[in-house]
Amino acid sequence: MNLNRSLSVKSFLRLVLCAFLFFTTFSRAQEQIAQEAFAEKVYLQLDKSVYQKGETLWFKVIVTQAKDHQPSPLSKTLHVELIDANDKIIDSKQIPLEQGVGSNSFELPYYYLAGAYQLRGYTEWNRNFKDAFTFKTQIQILEDKASQNTEVFKILNAGTAVAGNQLEVLIKPEFIDSTAGTTVDVHFEVAGNTKTYPVAKNEAGDFVFKKDIPQDAQWGELAVETPNGARHTEFYNLAKPNIDLQFFPEGGNFVAGITNLVGFKALDHTGKGVLVEGEVVDESGVVIGKFRSNSLGMGQLFLIPKKATKYQARLTKTDALYESKATTFFDLPEVSDQGTLLNVKLLRDKLLLSITSTEFINDSIAIQVASRGISNGKIYQKLNNGKLTLPVDKSNLPAGIIVFTLFDVNDKPLVERLYYNDLETQLLDLNISTDKLSYRSGEEVSAQLNITNFSKETALPTVSAVVVDSLFSAAQMGKSIQTYMLLSSELKGTIENATSYFDKSNTHRQRDLDALMLTQGYRNYKFISELNDDFDFEPELGLYVKGDVAALLAENKKKENVEVSLMIFGEQQSFYEQQTDSLGRFYFPLPPFTGNRLRAVLQTKNDAGRQRDYTLNLNKFERPEVHFKTQDKVNTTLASNAEFSDKIAKNPTDSFFDFDSSVNQLDEVVLDTYEMTPQRKKVQDLYGKPDVIFDGEEIRDKQESWSFGLFSVLRAAFGNEITFLPVTDSTGTYLKPRIQAGDETLILVDGITVRNYEYQLLQNLSTADIKSVEIIKETSSNYQDLFREANPFSDFNTVPAWGSILAIYTYSGNGIFTAYKSKGILKTTIPVYATSKEFYVPKYQNRENSTATNQLETTLYWNPDIIVDDAGTTHFSFYTNDLPGTKTILIEALSPSGKIGYSRYEYTVLEK
Template sequence: MQHVKVPKCPLHHLFFKIKTGLCAFILFFVAAQAFAQQNLIAHEAMAEKIYIQADRKAYTKGETIWFKGVVAQAKDNVPSTLSGVLRVELIDPFETIVGEKLVKLDNGIGNNFFSIEDFYAPGTYQLRAYTQWDQNFDSDFLFSTYLTIAEDRIAEDVVRKLEVEGQDALRFVFNPKLIDPTVGSKFELELAYNDQVKKRVIRKNASDYFLLEEDFPEETSWVHFKLTTESGKQWSESIPLSRPAIDIQFLPEGGSLVVGMNNLLGFKAIDETGKGVAVEGTIYDSQNNPVTAFKSNKLGMGRVYMFPNASTRYKVELTAPKDNIKLTYSFPEVIKKGSKLSVNRVGKIIALQVNSSQLVNDSVYVEVSSRGMALGEVGRKLEGGKQDFVFSNESLPAGILVFTLKDQNRNPVAERLYFNHLETEAFDLNLDLARDLYKSDEEVSLKLSTAGVSADTSWSASASVLVIPKDLKEEQNIWTYFMLTSELRGRIENPSFYFEGTQLVKPNELDNLLLTQGWRGYTFNTPPDTKAMDFLPEFGLGVQGEIAALFDKDKAKEDVDVSLMVFGEEQRFYNQKTDSLGRFNFLLPPLEGRRVRAVLQTKNEAGKNRNYTLSLDEPTKPKITYDRTRAYFKDQDSLSQVLKTIRKNDGADSFFEYDPNINELDEVLISNYELTPQRQKVMDTYGKPDVVIDGREIETKANEYSNGLYGVLRQAFGDKISFQMYQDSIGVRYQKAMVTGGMETIVLVDGIPVLADAYQFLPNLPPSEVKSVEILDGTTQNFMPLYRRVYPFQDMRSTPVQGSILAIYTYAGNGFYTATKSKGILKTSIPLFARTKEFYIPKYDSEDTTLGSADNEVTLYWNPDIKLKSEASATVKFPNNETPGTKTILVEVISRDGKLGYKSLDYKVED
């Protein structure tokens, strides 16, 4: 029996590629400590895993999304101390970030919330989280999940597709009254499909129906609708245009289907939404003789054995779920010579069998790895192409293992993923309730206890306690995410199917899943030193940027004094000198709030401003990837349960009794428009301009009385745009642009929003620097998030849903600051850590009516961070609400040494 030991690795593994920066030496130190004792074989082993626990999947407006974030080292699930900032974003169905929180991490743990504002459009939202460091690993370690936000009533269909035979064009009927009871005779509709965006105005026809008829290209699978009523109410949904087709794939164990061997193949059947489909079928040879039959589980997965023939091509026919229609599929190619690697578990023994017709009497090696770290390698000589390897499962870590068969030159020839279940690796957690039946409004006392954890620290583990109606229980938890989902690419459907708590109850089904994933589906498969590390870890709040000489590009930029003044509840002052590249990096204390005003200056020894411009680094955001299938297949069970708890259904109109022969359409036509990259960005995000003023015309209108761009616009184009004197909160007066009509006007320069603090400098923008000025009048597309970005200190409840945009394009094309070239000073605002708040629990025996509404109407209790200590118990108490039924207590734990715990406990509440 082999006992694999972890070898030491030379330090040259640590010299990975990374951009030069002020923190590079710190990063090297951290990396050296983390990896000096292990053999790094995958780039992804240096990543951080991120897990977000939200209190549920479905919400209504006015509620709160409570969440806890856990950031752990990818290689061992130990809470990470590398990143101090977790960025959490709420993304609407239009792929717009409507909410963003900077969450402070303490030993990899943080928590916060999102308030669901009234202006959020109903739909399916993506909750996304990432650290700056994880952007070095593509999208593999960005966490995302999907939540449904609905109106506070039972959800109805706002749109339905009409089935009309004999017509190429598709018809849809809309019921906008479900989102806006005051809707008039028309609404705006945006259609997105195949990377195209079209706008329509849908008018009520003679039969009082809102009907759309559209001819889509044949290859169109999905269309995304965005509906906006005249009062600004919005709604969105993605609709499939074709019936879900079934796709089935067969993947041989080890990677190849080899002649003359009994081959194990895993298979998986999915529809076009990615959901598993239960199937039955038969494999046939080229003479249409049946070879073997197969049947999947409810998730569309299973396994089959067969001896392939070299001269035969195989095909697959499905007989279910299509009752009377046989669907035919191709089959993997058969190879005459190859190698197989099979894995079986017998008790505590993991047995590997090598069978090769390619390497008959050669020496081979089996490497064992876990999460991108090599655990060891065992070599043997084949005898007649066969050899057995035996490992003790207790000598290997829990979770997904990779067994790699290598030839005598150590080239990989076969791979196999295997889940090693070890009960001792789960966190030992006990939950105790006094009884399992309670009255409504009665207090519940829950005791948490643990044993066997380290006693040499102030706390040994962080636990969260969540109490919700049983019907809202999630399919994923901290155990399934860290041990399974986070290490496999793609969507893993219902990961809790394989476990009860932390116990593996369906090992064969889980092995089928791993067979269908294959090596390409494994997250840790990029060789080290093959990718540049462009992103430094974010230890905390900071201000980073660089200086540039105004008139002399060769002027020295090293050792220039830069001062930072931060104006919060108390003023803070910082000074430092730039490095050889002219860069500065201020680290700030963990301030909380939304944003804080700040001023940066460059000065000489006499204290005067120096001729340098200052620019700040813009944080890079990962590309938004929104799964349209999630916007269509809502979590209807969870949503219905939430809505029934909050308000009973008040009935629905029989709106969809329509006449399909009556159709009146009105189309908004978009004329040709010459696009630059900056114009394309603005049009895609906010819409097409209504007015375009050429920069050459602006320059010819300039005179000695103009005094900058705003002076020219006021004198020569006053019929299109006006200006008002405005005074900000610190008393600075300046001209503010206002598109004629009086709507709030936001200014973009080269597609980049100008923050409110810089509006005072816009009037003096040189007309000679301006290529064009364009006006978007009365736009609703993404205006609210734009407004909140420009005015971060405004009350979010006063955010307008509609406004105008003044888009200025310069010849430099790099935004406002390169066009103005301010001398030695930069006014800006800095994002801060989001403030946390406690879950409010009412006291039902209190007569104080000023306490406000409770948070526990659906979610009964939420405590995201209970510190568990060795040999000590923790007790939490909470009242039931007035809703009877079965409640579920969910407890998730991660310890300082990376052990994971998950338990659930049910109890009943009656009136």
């Protein structure tokens, strides 16, 4: 059977794009489509933003068309990954999408280090748009006691620990290792350099680390490691306090002789907005305007600049931390002698577009109105003495960011202005209520949801509900489906306190939104690329196995019409066959298997059905590069955590004991270097230097005519350093290396962990592709984390604290799958969809059967698939736990037409 699946995918893609063009109608002929209009928006709703070790992270995924927020019919698979502060993907899942919706969870084991983590989600299709539509959010994982007092690091000179000064830190390693001993290693990375320092207890019994901070320092990474391998890392901003003040003329032009609206934004050294006041002066020092920002550092002012005049701004009031900036002058943009301005302002239910030009007097112009890369057409008008005022009904435009672009008669763009159209009629109106406003611990809460403007929808929306202690609510992070879909997904960079722009109690939110559009939206709008229908990545239509077949001794010569069989070993065996296409490709679409990974065997045959030794190549899924910004890793302790800690901690820890500022500190340890590659550096930084190195040439010199791969050569020629034990398991029979008796040897290929279900691939590695083989003996540095990654489905109750590592480096440099080339048969494992589990809702009528964990759980209710009736109404119930305080109910929804719904409701649990 010749299934040319790749061509089928391309045909499907062409149909989708044609439908996209056909159904996107404008008031005039099609004017503009940006490449990004074809993207998918990915949103992950989390049950909360702060977790304790041992908890479950629950999430729901929603994938929409970027152009209209309707559920995307394109991708059927979403990739979700959990990334630690070392930029390492520590867990990942494939989530099946049904009408753009799915849900699942991540376990957060006790062995995870406390600190910041990144959760990201993306579709393969969205990789056509680089990183623009990858969803990213940060979470915090606390120690299991969730106590603010269990600080492993305490900065003793927090007010002065900046570049050019000294860092002084009190370290409490007993919080990560109760048997830490009297000496620990401190790893300090700053300005791109990492050094290791052994620190011993001083006379007062304290670990105190002191180190000068370089003048050019921005961010610092501090890690403590105990002799048992326990490690804790935190990130700090070490830059000197500073303010950067920038000015953004409306539309980009700062024109002499006419009134200009100018936005401005003040950021501190951490990248956050800071409230400022100041004034603008000309070259003679004459004040021509004053300004004051909002709490996020943004604002606007009107100026009438003169020709050939330079303008600067100075601060007159800000936080005392930045007093030195009062003498600093900040340049405004250069004044243009002639130009055109486009001003947009709200007047009741109308948007008033005002054009003023000193270069076009009575000319014809066109105003294009676009949203999310789709033009809604152009409005053609004529200037009268260089001016034009035009009202536009805002209700006729989409909700969210609108782009107004002014063109001259030759269709040349003159000026562009972003405006946020705050239109509640295009949002779902969600109303939450409970049967009472306050409850006793363990009492049942009955909640009702009503979507009041749902009647015009043709199908039911997707609705989710989460109830969580307000302290840990995801809303605390300023993120929701509303802020993401309408703001964050369309503007580059972090939008600080995004929920404030949608808070109806914020009487200045329209002004703040406009300031955001004038400043952050000035250069950071995502829908800007010219249309190009040549996409590098195809949408994933489900699970699949694909690759190609080549001649054995000529890999560039692809083989057409070769029979390829695929056998998958799950609960039941599955068998598939097909022929390669004209380019030697095969593509096996698979059912929606769930679980972990499944063992699979591929084999090539000739026309007579006999095995042929062709080269089988599998297309390996390439994960996007990790972008976890240092500022997002900075330790952010909850300001109001103390009260919660008192309630949740079963064994309160003592506060920091007194310390002696004198330090008993050993000399700096500087490791010798050898010829370094990125892969070797990664391994050395994580696990230490190699004790034994076998060069690839040396290995090939030892190869005999009867050798059958790398392991056979190592076993015969270097048996004094490494032995091999035969192992038989569900993946087959293979050789497992062991460096030293009594330890567990783990394997890395090009710095990439080889998992236990991949070991059977190792013995056939060709020596021709080997650069070196290196042995690290008895290492404890990060060994436990590596063990868990290499054995993902094992019981982690007894994880060894130390062991050996066999590090293999290949010339290809991309791990085991690019080094391994099969001959007519390929044994492998394939990823499948993650198995989902249900959220357990405890009932507290029977108190003796309720575990302490459940009673202290901060997520009280999670339901990613709430069903509403035809009237948009539903009821749900849950029980409070033993933690008094304010609880938050969050409802997020999306209708089939692309309407977004978000609502937040709070109730109180009383003290016992």
